Amino acid sequence: MKVALASDHGGMNLRREIASLLDSLGVEYEDFGCECEGSVDYPDYALPVAEKVAEGEFDRGILICGTGIGMCISANKVKGICCALVHDVFSAKATREHNDSNVLAMGERVIGPGLAREIVKTWLGTSFEGGRHARRIEKISQYEEKNA
Numbered sequence: 001m002k003v004a005l006a007s008d009h010g011g012m013n014l015r016r017e018i019a020s021l022l023d024s025l026g027v028e029y030e031d032f033g034c035e036c037e038g039s040v041d042y043p044d045y046a047l048p049v050a051e052k053v054a055e056g057e058f059d060r061g062i063l064i065c066g067t068g069i070g071m072c073i074s075a076n077k078v079k080g081i082c083c084a085l086v087h088d089v090f091s092a093k094a095t096r097e098h099n100d101s102n103v104l105a106m107g108e109r110v111i112g113p114g115l116a117r118e119i120v121k122t123w124l125g126t127s128f129e130g131g132r133h134a135r136r137i138e139k140i141s142q143y144e145e146k147n148a
Contacts, residue, residue: 001124004058006032006045007108008071011064014108014116018062021117027124030058046074053102054080061103062120068107075103079144082137087111092119096126098133 003022007015012034022029032049034040042065049061061083063071068085075083083103084095087110095101104123106116128134 001027001059002057003027003029003124004032004049004052004061005029005063006034006049006061007064008034008040008042008045008066009036009038010042010066011068011071011106011108012036014106014111014113015064017113017116018064018120021120025121025124042070043074046071047078050075050078050081050083050103054078059102060124063103063105064108065105066107066109068105068110072105075105079148082140086119086123087115089115089118089122092123093126096123097129098136100128100133100137 005015005019019031032045034045046063049063052058053061063075065071072083072085075081081103082099082101083105084099084101085105086092086095106119
């Protein structure tokens with residue numbers, strides 16, 4: 001599995017924590033930043049990661065900002081992306097099993113590093129169940145195609 005990882009200024013510390021986790025798990029990843037002192041615009045980091053996942057260059061993406069909300073909204077504007085804003089382990093598992101999410105968004109100001117690590121481990125280790133969930137995902141894909 002290959003993961004694209006990015007944050008804005010509000011998620012830098014948690015992004016570094018997640019990079020360390022990915023290293024310890026032996027997960028291949030590329031860190032798209034940011035490394036900055038001042039405020040930056042989250043779409044500048046979310047959109048390139050989402051595009052690379054949508055294009056198939058990366059299997060999954062992880063985005064972090066202060067709340068995760070801006071990153072999630074931005075990533076979901078890219079066709080083919082299902083980004084889930086997650087702040088608990090149950091939702092991390094459910095969004096993979098039921099929604100086949102390919103991008104995870106989290107908020108550094110909302111959760112601590114220990115919980116974030118558990119969320120990422122769960123999200124990376126959970127497979128899509130398919131079945132009735134695949135039918136629902138297909139409906140979203142059809143809508144996306146029709147309204148592209």
